[in-house]
Structures are given as structure tokens and as C-alpha cells.
Amino acid sequence: MAVTPEEPAMRQDAPAAAPHVYPASLPLFLAGRALHGAGPAFEVIDKFSGAVIATGHEASDAQLDQMIETAHAAFRRGASAPYERGAILDRAAALLLERADQMKQVIQAESGFTAADANAEVTRCLQTLRLAGEEARNLSGEMIPISGAPNQGNRIAFTLRVPLGVVLAVTPFNSPLNTVAHKVAPALAAGNAVVVKPSSATPATTLLLAEILRDAGLPDGLLSVLLGGGGVTQRAIADPRVRFIAFTGSTGVGRQIQQSAGLRRTQMELGSIAFTVLCEDADLDIAVPKIVGASFRKAGQVCTSVQIALVQRSRFDEARARFAEAVAKVRYGDPAVEGTVTGPLINRREAERVEGWIAEAVEAGAECLVGGAREGSVVQPTLLAGVTPDMRVMSQEVFGPVLSLVPFDRLQDAIATVNATPYGLATGVFTNQIGPAFEFARKLEVGGVHINETSSSRVDLMPYGGSKDSGFGREGPRYAVEEMTEERIVTISI
The missing domain is CATH 3.40.309.10 (Aldehyde Dehydrogenase; Chain A, domain 2)
Incomplete structure (x- = not known):
């Protein structure tokens, strides 16, 4: 016979309403401002009671195109200096600490997490932002000993690590803040622009993080928040201006994304039997x-x-x-x-x-x-x-x-x-x-x-990452920055 706790924590009374900090309507986020979605509607539910706590609209095709174009244009204008990128991420960490209670309430309202799990999301995200800030300032290539090759004594060679362009980050519900940060923060640290598509079950956490980055001084256009389901994701992947796709989710969906990505680079954190x-x-x-x-x-x-x-x-x-x-x-x-x-x-x-x-x-x-x-x-x-x-x-x-x-x-x-x-x-x-x-x-x-x-x-x-059907590529700010940049060789003949 199955054993159950002597004092189970199941409550029989009506669940409490969602915290007042949770928005009743969920917008998109584009160029530093809220934008109402023009696509199909969706609902966010309280995971314990099943009650609807918010509604939103997916991005229309035109809005998706606008997001990617804005990100592409912001990237083409040129990334800010590594020091400033690091400073923005450091300021974002400081703002997150100031708004920690609000963030925890939003996480709990839409994810069904306990207070302890919501707190862990925030404290770990603080570390992720700070680590990414360090990596922005430390981004560099290496010297190549080209003069050791025959007839190359009058040449100097070195590499630069350069950003790829527009990064599409597709994130899951089960880590609605820190997994988002593990994709967004290194991408920004590397000098990329980002379009992040959070789970439709937990979108407000990502929207709040986007506001924090904006308030920390992130230039408009470098971060957009795209709302929608799998169809929106596939339409975003189909756009050739997206140069890198970072995905966390099921192995089945990961396979579909990889097939659509073609020759573009991806980072896949997929399923597991642990x-x-x-x-x-x-x-x-x-x-x-x-x-x-x-x-x-x-x-x-x-x-x-x-x-x-x-x-x-x-x-x-x-x-x-x-x-x-x-x-x-x-x-x-x-x-x-x-x-x-x-x-x-x-x-x-x-x-x-x-x-x-x-x-x-x-x-x-x-x-x-x-x-x-x-x-x-x-x-x-x-x-x-x-x-x-x-x-x-x-x-x-x-x-x-x-x-x-x-x-x-x-x-x-x-x-x-x-x-x-x-x-x-x-x-x-x-x-x-x-x-x-x-x-x-x-x-x-x-x-x-x-x-x-x-x-x-x-x-x-x-x-952090897997092998076989668990995916490939690595998270962790230092390693993700490497994934989201490419090495460029520079030679100088003297």
C-alpha cells in the first residue's frame, strides 16, 4: 500500500488570488516599449487552481517581422563597447535585487513554484547577470604564432571574437527567469541583439526581466520579447536574419528546430532521463x-x-x-x-x-x-x-x-x-x-x-549541456558567449 505524509499540505479552501503585481494583460516588448499583440489570444492560468490570471495575444506576422528587423538594425548599428555591455548587465543585476520581491511574486503567480523555488530563480539569475557582465569585459581572441610557419617571419596574426547578429532564444516554463537569463545575458554580453520567445505558460517573468534590462540602459532594439506558440517560433526561425537559435525544451521540438535551422548555428538543451x-x-x-x-x-x-x-x-x-x-x-x-x-x-x-x-x-x-x-x-x-x-x-x-x-x-x-x-x-x-x-x-x-x-x-x-538526444552546445556565461560569437582571423604583414 502506498504511504502518504501524516499531514499532507493539500489545502481544501479556495486558493488565494494571484498577486496584484501580475499584469492582467500581457503585451509584447519591442524597442523598449510595450506593444499589444495582434495575433491569436492565449491565457495564462494559475497552475494550482486552474483559474485564468491573465490574457495576451501572440505576435502577428507583421509584428514578428518588425521585431527581427529592429533587432537586425540595432545589431548593424554596432555593439556598444565591452565595458558598457558589462556595466549594463551589472546594473540589471542591481535592479533585479531591488525588484526581487516583485519578481518572486510574478514567478510564483504564473509558474506554480513554491516561495523557495521562486527565490532560487532570482538569486541564481543575479549570478548569471553578473557573470555575463564579466564575460563582456573579458571577451577576446588569441595570438596565433604565424611566424613559426615557413616564410612568415614578417607577419603577425591574431583572432577576434565577433558577435553573430540576431539571436533567437526560445525558453521553457520550468525556469522562467534563470534559463532566460542564461540565453539573453551572454548574447548581449557578446554584442548580439536578441529576440526571446518565452513559454506561453510563464511570459510575464521574461517581460519583467526585459523591463529591468531596459531600465539598466540597454539600447532600444537589442532586446524584444515575442509571445506565441510553436507556430510563431517556426516563423521566426524561417527568417534568415536570425543567425543563432538557443533552445531549451523537448527533444522532439529540438529536432524540428534543428532541421529548420539548416547551416545556422544552434544551442540545444533537450530532454533527459536523469x-x-x-x-x-x-x-x-x-x-x-x-x-x-x-x-x-x-x-x-x-x-x-x-x-x-x-x-x-x-x-x-x-x-x-x-x-x-x-x-x-x-x-x-x-x-x-x-x-x-x-x-x-x-x-x-x-x-x-x-x-x-x-x-x-x-x-x-x-x-x-x-x-x-x-x-x-x-x-x-x-x-x-x-x-x-x-x-x-x-x-x-x-x-x-x-x-x-x-x-x-x-x-x-x-x-x-x-x-x-x-x-x-x-x-x-x-x-x-x-x-x-x-x-x-x-x-x-x-x-x-x-x-x-x-x-x-x-x-x-x-x-552545462548534454550529449546524444539531450542536445549539444553549452550554457554558462563564458561558454555561451563562445557559442554566440565566431572567431575571425586577422593577419598583418610588416
């Missing part, structure tokens, strides 16, 4: 709380949320008991209630899908140790055992609050299990032995291996 491995020497006092937190915060809607914990068989029974106890204590429900860890999924349809996958696994022989039920758009934090590779909870990305425990015998078996999936974003490994740690680091086919941390470990200054 594993964390517990070796027989793992410290469960450290590992279990970290894995539970990484599995159930943001309702498991993070590409690196721990979906599968691979546990060496000698510790499996102990770990199973520890995880069951810990997951049963995870509070879930209304994200406005203090202490809630797992709030609603992005919509009821996704919650029903996750509920269905859990039921399907149990029917096929899996054991539900904790949770498993759905209440509205909230799925209880769920712990499964006995899952098999043919079950969707193990073979596809759940993107919900579901953690499965799977035993393994040898280290090679754990490595083979991770590498057998088509994805390769990040894996956590808990071990205190240097040999196994390096074996995982060398042999796992993923973009990041985190020893004694979970798959969800991320520091904003480090390179």
Missing part, C-alpha cells in the same frame, strides 16, 4: 536528502530531476527504507502554503499523464512505495520500486515527481544502464572511492558527472 548512482560505500545520510530534494522540487519538472536512483544491491534494502521514509515526509499541494516542496505540474493534462504512467507501471508489476495519486494538477511525490526498462517511467522522461529505485550489481552494470538510454545530460554518483569516481567520469556518456552530488547539481558559472 540518473543518480549510489555505490555500496555511499553515505546515505548525505545522498538520500539530496536525491529527494532533486527529485521533487519544481514538481520534478527539471531536465536533471532525479528520475532513477541506481543503488548497489548490497545497500538496496537499506536505501529503499530510507527513501520511503524521506519521500513520505515531502509536503505537497498548494505552493502558497509554507513548507510545500512539491506543487502543481504545469497543467492538469500533464498531471494526468504522470498519474497514468505511474498506474501503468504498477499494473505491469512495479511497486508503489509512496504516493502515486493525483489531486487536480498536483501529483503526490511518488516512489517506485521494481520498475523495468520497458516501462515508460524508466524508458522515457517522466518530467514529474516520480523517483524509481533500481538495483545494480557491478559498476559496469550501472554505467551500461545509464548509457543505454538515448539521452545524456547529467548523472550524479555517490561514492567515496577515487577509482569508481573516475571510472564513472570517463565512461558515462553524459554532459556532466557530479561526484557526491545529484544529477541536478548545477552552478551557473560551469558549462
